[in-house]
Every structure is written in structure tokens, then in C-alpha cells.
Amino acid sequence: MFHITFKILKWAIPYRTRMILGFVMSFVNSIFIALPIFLAAQVFNRVLSNKQIAMYEVMAVLGIMILLVLARFVTAYMKNRLQESIAYEMSAKERLNIGDKLKDVRLGYFEDNQTNELATVVTTDLTFLENYAMKMVDIVVNGYILITVLLLSLLVVSWEVSLLVLIGIVLSLASIHLLEKKSHQNAPQYHYVQNQLVEKVLEVVRGIQVIKSFSKENASLQSFNKAVDESKRINSKIELQYIPYNLLHLLSLKVISIVIVLVACLLYMNQSIDLSTLIMISIFSFVIFESVENVNSAAHVLEMIDMTLNDIEEINKAPILDEKGKNIEINHYDIEFENVSFSYGDKQVIKDVNFKVGSHTSTAIIGPSGSGKSTLCNLLLRFYDVDEGAIRLGGIDIRNMTLSTLMSQISAVFQKVYLFNDTIENNILYGKPNASKEEVVAAAKQACCHDFIMSLPDGYQTMVNEKGNNLSGGEKQRISIARAILKDAPIIILDEATASIDPENEHLIQSAIDELSKGKTVITIAHKIGTIKNANEIIVLNEGEITQKGVHNTLINESGIYQNFIKTKTQSEGWRL
Structure with missing residues (x-):
């Protein structure tokens, strides 16, 4: 006692x-x-x-x-x-x-x-x-x-x-x-x-x-x-x-x-x-x-x-990720995965992965479900730390940076969008809390969501319900892209951002993503052919290993996962009733 x-x-x-x-x-x-x-x-x-x-x-x-x-x-x-x-x-x-x-x-x-x-x-x-x-x-x-x-x-x-x-x-x-x-x-x-x-x-x-x-x-x-x-x-x-x-x-x-x-x-x-x-x-x-x-x-x-x-x-x-991290100035935005391996418990999901993403280039990552695509992005975001190897940003191991330093360089748009129980304006401001109203509106216009926001009874002051249930999936996704545009980070991660979007919203989402990606270093996880084929480099993952790497015109002519993937997608996307 x-x-x-x-x-x-x-x-x-x-x-x-x-x-x-x-x-x-x-x-x-x-x-x-x-x-x-x-x-x-x-x-x-x-x-x-x-x-x-x-x-x-x-x-x-x-x-x-x-x-x-x-x-x-x-x-x-x-x-x-x-x-x-x-x-x-x-x-x-x-x-x-x-x-x-x-x-x-x-x-x-x-x-x-x-x-x-x-x-x-x-x-x-x-x-x-x-x-x-x-x-x-x-x-x-x-x-x-x-x-x-x-x-x-x-x-x-x-x-x-x-x-x-x-x-x-x-x-x-x-x-x-x-x-x-x-x-x-x-x-x-x-x-x-x-x-x-x-x-x-x-x-x-x-x-x-x-x-x-x-x-x-x-x-x-x-x-x-x-x-x-x-x-x-x-x-x-x-x-x-x-x-x-x-x-x-x-x-x-x-x-x-x-x-x-x-x-x-x-x-x-x-x-x-x-x-x-x-x-x-x-x-x-x-x-x-x-x-x-x-x-x-x-x-x-x-x-x-x-x-x-x-x-x-x-x-x-509980150990924090950036206990030894420092505030470091990043001079360029090359990303390098060097001999990276990672496991969830006893299950190894990434095995000795090596690749580079150059500044102001786009890289697409494809592969079967469970191949480790999202895990690579999570490792770059330091949701987890690698078991072996290193991930470098601007030539610096990201483990040597504070999380705030790392995250100030990256904007991420995920398939599953989370909006806070707050106004639409404040949800967009999450990308840059000190932004002006004009900056918020400009970001919303670039993300193709200004018009639908203004059609709501309270406009930008409309409250988003818990889990965003008063907005459609496409509307929530565009708000999340507006948030990323407002943040204006030099690196963009798109984790299947258009995977669950209906065709009516897809062109709006793609337009918003194009605005977000201008002049940025982009890593995309996607299953849409249009998103993948224009990438500067395509990385094919299978069971945590890179099996193919190159550009669309090269990989399409090689037998393997990528060729089979494109054939399957072409057949399914070309199907009509």
C-alpha cells in the first residue's frame, strides 16, 4: 500500500x-x-x-x-x-x-x-x-x-x-x-x-x-x-x-x-x-x-x-524511431534502397532489395498481392525500420534523421483515406497548418475538389463526419490529394491512390495526381496501366524480391510477371458489356 x-x-x-x-x-x-x-x-x-x-x-x-x-x-x-x-x-x-x-x-x-x-x-x-x-x-x-x-x-x-x-x-x-x-x-x-x-x-x-x-x-x-x-x-x-x-x-x-x-x-x-x-x-x-x-x-x-x-x-x-535522429538539411532527393531486408515477426517480406529513384523522376512498383510493395513505402516513411541494409535520402541514411526532418520531405496519398472529424478546410490545412485561405483554395482547385466543396451547404467549413461518411470515396481522395499538394513536399508516395475509385471520379483523381506530381520525385504503387507505363522506371516485386526492372517498352517484351500483368490488365480494361 x-x-x-x-x-x-x-x-x-x-x-x-x-x-x-x-x-x-x-x-x-x-x-x-x-x-x-x-x-x-x-x-x-x-x-x-x-x-x-x-x-x-x-x-x-x-x-x-x-x-x-x-x-x-x-x-x-x-x-x-x-x-x-x-x-x-x-x-x-x-x-x-x-x-x-x-x-x-x-x-x-x-x-x-x-x-x-x-x-x-x-x-x-x-x-x-x-x-x-x-x-x-x-x-x-x-x-x-x-x-x-x-x-x-x-x-x-x-x-x-x-x-x-x-x-x-x-x-x-x-x-x-x-x-x-x-x-x-x-x-x-x-x-x-x-x-x-x-x-x-x-x-x-x-x-x-x-x-x-x-x-x-x-x-x-x-x-x-x-x-x-x-x-x-x-x-x-x-x-x-x-x-x-x-x-x-x-x-x-x-x-x-x-x-x-x-x-x-x-x-x-x-x-x-x-x-x-x-x-x-x-x-x-x-x-x-x-x-x-x-x-x-x-x-x-x-x-x-x-x-x-x-x-x-x-x-x-516503448523505443522511439528517431531517438538518435538529427535535423539534417537535405540537398537533393535521390532515394536509394541498399540491400534492404525486412520481416514482420518471423515472416520475411522484403529480401535484399536494391534500387535507386533519381530526383524528379517517377518509379512505379508493381507485383502480386503480398509481394511487399506497400511495405517498401512504409519503410521509406519509417513506419518500420529495416532489419538489414539501409534506405538513403539525398545520400543520408534516413535512420540518422529525425522523423520530422524525414516527413517534411515526403507527402503520401494512400488508398485508404483518413479524414479527421473536423472541417474540410482544417483537413486540407493538415498538410500545412499555417497556410492562408487562398493557399487552401488553390490546393483544392489543383486537386479538382474546389467545385464540389463549394456545392456543399457550408463550403470549406462543412464538417467531415467520423470516418468521412458524408463524402464519397472520390471526394475524400481528392481532399487527401489537396492536403498533399498544400504540403508541397519534394517526394510523393502514391500507394494505390486510384485503386478503389469509380470511373467517373478516376479522371478527376488522375488530374489531381498529375498536379501533385509536377516536378517531384514520385514512387507509385498502382495497377492502372496508364499510371505505370509512363514511369521512368518500373520495379516488379514478387515474394519480396525484385524480379524485373526497367521501362515499359522494355519489360513488355520480356517474358515474366510484368508481361503477364499487362496482358491481363489490357484484357480486363478492354472488356465491354
């Missing part, structure tokens, strides 16, 4: 000054809790001694009591003001840090770590952390500060009673230790079912179109319902397991409170303490353990927090 509390304090170290001041306020607050009891005992002692109390003394005591109560609430307010918001501020920073971290890790990281687990950490887990982290610190640290002050206060009047309080604390800690062990066993199970629940929710939401088209609502909801039931079952089981330890903890404190009163009575009967001290101790017995009664609830909450902190730590430890 204490080691997790210290872990939280270490996590919140940027706010250590506020935390320390909060603990000071808690200590002072504890003194203000104890003083009224001492003062009441002194007044009661004078009454029992038959000493006459003047009205001004009564008013003075009343005034002091009021001031002490006010001071207690002021210090409690200051403590909460200093500490309560720390977890919210730290969680906000942590989310931003995770965002910065995830944009710099290799793409394979998202394959090794399920999206739902990352989403759970950033949303559910960090929300849990910001809601409970400082509350647990308050219960454990500030709770034990209070009981320590009260214990020292009792030590002044009776060491016997102080010893009993100490025994109560020890018994409490023993039962909490048992509870903590059980919580440690249950935490992974709780964490797992929560992740499963999030996964099933995302699965239903993402696959709703397929679910409805196959009329599988009941089957899908059955899986979701099972996850809900499992979450309920595990949570109920865990809570039932905690009950005996919770009761043991509270019982030890309540029994010791009763024993304190009995011992105080015996001390009074033996004339070891006076009546006012007896009353003071009796009052103390009812309040002294209040500050640690809630520690039992903190124990299993702290275990959940510990798992969240571990998950955050694992994300922060």
Missing part, C-alpha cells in the same frame, strides 16, 4: 512543492482537530474543581473554539486546493505525453499492442487515476499524519492509552496487508475483463455495418453481453472477497476504541488520571481512528492505480 502511494507521489513529482505544502496543511489541520478536545478538557477540569469561571473567560474559550474550527476548515480547504487538482493536471500531461510518444513509435507497436488496450489506458485508466490518485494519497498519507498527531497528543496524558492506539494501528495495518495481497491477485483479472469489455464495445461499433448486412445483431450482441456479464461477475466476486478483510480492519479499530475507554476508566479508578482526562480520552477514542478507517477502500483502489501506472510506464518505455 505504502509503496504504491510513494509511486503516485513519484508520478506527481512535477507538483512536489504543492504536495509538500498540502502535507503541511494536513499536519496543521490535525493540530486544530486535537486542540479543541484539549481545550474542552481544561474547561471541564476547572468546572469540576469548583473554580468560578468569569463570563469573559467563557467568551474567550468560545472565541478560541470558533477560531480553531475555522482554522480547521481553512487548512482543510488549503490542503484540498493544493493537492486535489494535481492528478487531473498530471493525467492531462500524461495523455499529451502518450500522444507525443505514440506518434514516434514504429507502426508495428500498434500491432504488438491492441488498440483497445491503448484506448483503455488513455481514457478509462487515466480517468480512474485522475479521479482517485490524490484521494488515495489523502486517505493514506494525510490519514496517517492525523493519527500520528493525535497519538502524540495522547502520549502527553497517558502512555498506556497511546500504546493501545499503536496496537490498533498495527492490527489495522495487518488486516490491510491481507487485503492488499488479495487485491494484488485480483487486479490483473479486473484489468483483463475491463479491456475485454472495451474491446467488445469497439468491435460492435466498428463492425456495425457488417453486422447489419449479415443480420448478425443477436450473435454480436451475445458476445457483447457475455463481456458485460463477465465484468459484472468478476467485480461482484472481487467485492465479496474483500468483505472479510474490510470487516477485520474495521473490527480491530472499533474494538481498540472500546478498550481505550475501558483502560481510561481503570486509570481513573486507580487515580492515574483525573476525570477531565478520562473524558478527553473518551472523546479521542471516537475520532482517533476516523482518518484510517477508509484505508481499506484505498488498498484495492491503489492496486488498480498501480496497474495503470505500470501500463503508462510501459508505453513511455
